[in-house]
Structure formats: C-alpha cells, structure tokens
Amino acid sequence: SAAESLSKHKSKLYLSGLTELSDSAAESLSKHKSELYLSGLTELSDSAAESLSKHEEVIYLSSVTKLGDTSGYLALAEKLSRQFGPDFDELKLDGLTELSGTAANILSKYEGNLYLSGLTELSDAAAESLSKHQGDLNLDGLTGLSVAAAESLSKFEGWLKLDGLTELSDAAAESLSKCKGYALALEGLTNLSDSAAESLSKFEGSLSLDGLTKLSDVVAESLSKHEGWLKLDGLTELSDAAAESLSKHQDLLLLDGLTNLSDVAAKSLAKMDPSKLGLYWELQEQVDKYR
Numbered sequence: 001s002a003a004e005s006l007s008k009h010k011s012k013l014y015l016s017g018l019t020e021l022s023d024s025a026a027e028s029l030s031k032h033k034s035e036l037y038l039s040g041l042t043e044l045s046d047s048a049a050e051s052l053s054k055h056e057e058v059i060y061l062s063s064v065t066k067l068g069d070t071s072g073y074l075a076l077a078e079k080l081s082r083q084f085g086p087d088f089d090e091l092k093l094d095g096l097t098e099l100s101g102t103a104a105n106i107l108s109k110y111e112g113n114l115y116l117s118g119l120t121e122l123s124d125a126a127a128e129s130l131s132k133h134q135g136d137l138n139l140d141g142l143t144g145l146s147v148a149a150a151e152s153l154s155k156f157e158g159w160l161k162l163d164g165l166t167e168l169s170d171a172a173a174e175s176l177s178k179c180k181g182y183a184l185a186l187e188g189l190t191n192l193s194d195s196a197a198e199s200l201s202k203f204e205g206s207l208s209l210d211g212l213t214k215l216s217d218v219v220a221e222s223l224s225k226h227e228g229w230l231k232l233d234g235l236t237e238l239s240d241a242a243a244e245s246l247s248k249h250q251d252l253l254l255l256d257g258l259t260n261l262s263d264v265a266a267k268s269l270a271k272m273d274p275s276k277l278g279l280y281w282e283l284q285e286q287v288d289k290y291r
Helices: 002-006 023-029 046-052 071-081 101-107 124-130 147-153 170-176 194-200 217-223 240-246 263-269 281-288
Strands: 090-092 113-115 159-161 183-185 206-208 253-255 277-279
Touching: 002 023, 023 046, 046 071, 071 101, 101 124, 124 147, 147 170, 170 194, 194 217, 217 240, 240 263, 263 281, 277 281
Parallel strands: 090 113, 159 183, 183 206, 253 277
Antiparallel strands: none
8 A cells, every 4th residue: 555655665655645544544654663644633443533633753633632541542642742852842832622531641641842722611620631731832723712711821920821811711811820830821811801801910920912902901910910921912092091001010021012112101100110111212212311
C-alpha cells in the first residue's frame, strides 16, 4: 500500500494534505522512523489513534478534533504528552473540540506550552486536570466558563489565555483573580462589571483586557490597584477621572489604542514613570509636556 511504502521513508514525512486516515494506513505509518506531519487530519478512529500512539518520533496532529475516553485515544494522548524536548516545547492541539476528562488529565502532564483553542466548552473535570499543567495554557476558544471550572483554573500557575470569553460572571472573576499564574488574558471581554473589576484588580500578574473600548470611572479606580502589567490597548477614550485613577498604577500600563487625551488627563498621566506608560507617540508627546 501507499502508506506502507511511505512508512519506509527515512526522513521527515509531510502528509498534511490528508484529512482522513484508515486504520490500516495508520498501522503502516506507525512504523515510520522520523517526524510525521499529519496536521490536516481531523478524523481519527480509536483504532487509528492506538496505532499512531506507537510511532516513536514526534507526530503533529494539530487538527484532530477528538480525544475521547477509550483506550486508543488515551494511548495517543499519553504519547503526545511525552513529546517534549529542546526542539519541542509546545503541543498544538487547536483542532480539538472534544476532550474527555481522562485525556485532559494525561495532556496536563505535558511539560511545555499547551494549545487547546478549539475547545468551546470545558467540563469541570477537564478544568480541574488542566489546572495542574505546568506550562502556558491557551483556551482561547472557550465561550463560557462555569464557576467550578474558574475555581479549578485559579490553581493554574502559568500564562492562562481565555480570549474567547465575551462575558465573565462576578463569581468566575472572583475565582480567576486568585489564579497563581504570571499572566491572565481576557481580551474578548467588551465590558466589565464593577464587581468583576474589583476582583480582577487582585490578580497578581500581567492582566490583558484589550477588548474593553471604554472604562467607567469606578472600574478604572479598581484596576489602578492592580499589581503587574496592565494591558488596555483597546481603549479609544479615557475620562479625566479614569486617567487620574490609572496614573496611580504602579507597574507597566499599556494604552496604545488611545487616539486622543484631554490636557487634564495628560497632566494626570504625566505623574507616572515614563518607562511604565505605553501610548501612541503623539499622545506620548502631549503627556511629556507636563513632566
């Protein structure tokens, strides 16, 4: 068979045009002795997954949609979780739309960065497992987050990306604020309740809220107390009161989306350390006049 012949290829094998793979072809390709690129593959039976789990080199499966609870899928998850080394510090499985709790538990042991941005929902069990992952975690596809899942993710210690969330309950915000990671990205949020802002201000790490286009004075006052980088590059306007509040922020403040500032707001921002304020260059010049 063609797969049998290809399996004898002595170097990297690029088969990213394949969208499906028969069980017998998977069995043949499992014997290939170098890197195997199957990044166009979306469907994979449990039997084919079992075969590919026996492949001895790095395998790329970024478009596969399912890692279920049966033995073949779990064996493949186990193999993928061990694909870490000097040249492989990230595992991209952005095609996954279905991830069992057991498979999530296995993938959580991967030592590099884990990309799972195809998941639109996350079971509480999967969230609990992934919270133990030691690298960065991309869950940008999630459109909702239960309070229990948010509470689990609060134990996570890396960079947590949740840019697909367009709304966040006050309870979930309270949980995420306790996150042990060094960075939290919530760039899909277009508004933030006063309570959620108060909670997130307690997160001790870099906080990205680039989806916000405006900021109420109350929210600005809360966020000014945040300790760590604060990224608000989506803001197009800033009230004088909000500028006065944000000028008290002690770490890097990024406001690269602002296109104009009142002189009162510029005078407030001028009180900040210049190295800790990111502004469009024309506004930077306006602020510098008051230093």
